[in-house]
Amino acid sequence: MPRLLCLVVSAVLTIALAPPAAAQPDGVMTVTLVRHGESxxxxxxxxxxxxxxxxxxxxxxxxxxxxxxxxxxPVPDAVFASPLLRTRQTAQYLADEVGEPVQIQDGLREVEGGEFEGLPVDRAVGYLDAVQAWTRGDRTARIPGSIDGDELDERFDAALGAIRSGGYTKPVVYSHGGAIVAWTLMNVHNPPVEITGLDNTGYVVVRGNPTTGWTLVDWVDRP
Known part of the structure; x- marks a missing residue:
């Protein structure tokens, strides 16, 4: 997804690094959410x-x-990707590095374009407006021909819940700018406050689980 669609916020934060997986309480994950490379x-x-x-x-x-x-x-204990080709291609490099397969989770896919699919970004105002509304707390805003914020949140949560059920505590998850940003801002207890952008292969680290909630650990818009 183009940089304009990535509606990211960041701030000057004092953020602690994630502890080793063995030191984490039961059920707590440290998840690295990575945007795909340039498509x-x-x-x-x-x-x-x-x-x-x-x-x-x-x-x-x-x-x-x-x-x-x-x-x-450190070596992740699993590598996940959305079903879209660009995320699977991006994830494969890490999978090869650590000797893990790329596991596909459908709920990690990008926010569907609906009526704006295939259109230039500058003509997709309704798409952008809806995603921005989600990040401001209005999850009922619906992209014409697509989903609302609650639907995105539900399926992304389900994907992370499935990963947690697999016993993974430090997965790297490859997804998309719009989906990562919207889900993160709707869910972390300590959202950042200044808008910038999440570039290709930029990443967000969160710690927690779908039951107790999530804390933002790190946000790197340009690795």
Whole structure:
């Protein structure tokens, strides 16, 4: 998804690093949510949310490789991705680094474009307006022909719940700018306060679980 769609907030935060997985209470996860590398849709500046979607560009492949190295230390206990091609391609580099398979979770997919699918970003105002409304607390705002904020939150929560049920405590999860940003701002107890952006392979780290809630640990818009 183009940078304009990534509606990210960040702030000057004093954030503690996640403790080792063994030191975490039962049921608590430290989840690293990574945006995919540059895709052909990013370059074209269009809304492309349908599966399988466009692939990574050559630059996107380079970004994905660098992200794979970055997130391989400490070694995650699982690698997950949305069903879209660009996230699966990005995740594969980390999977190869740590010797884990890429596991697909449908609930991690991008916010569907609805009536704006395939249109230039500058003509997708209704899409942007709805996602921005979710981050301000109005989860009932619906993208024409698509979902509202409650539906996004429910399916993303379900995906993280399934990951937790698998016994994973430090997964790396590859998703999309709009989905990561909207879900994070709707769920963390300590949301940041200044709007910037989440670039390709930028990432967010949260700690907690779907039952007790989430705390923002780190937000890196440009790794």
């Amino acid at each position: 052909e849709a990013n370059v074209a500046g269009i809304v492309a949310t349908a599966v399988p979607g466009p692939p990574l560009t050559a630059l996107g492949e380079q970004q994905a490789k660098a992200a794979g190295v970055l997130h391989s230390d």
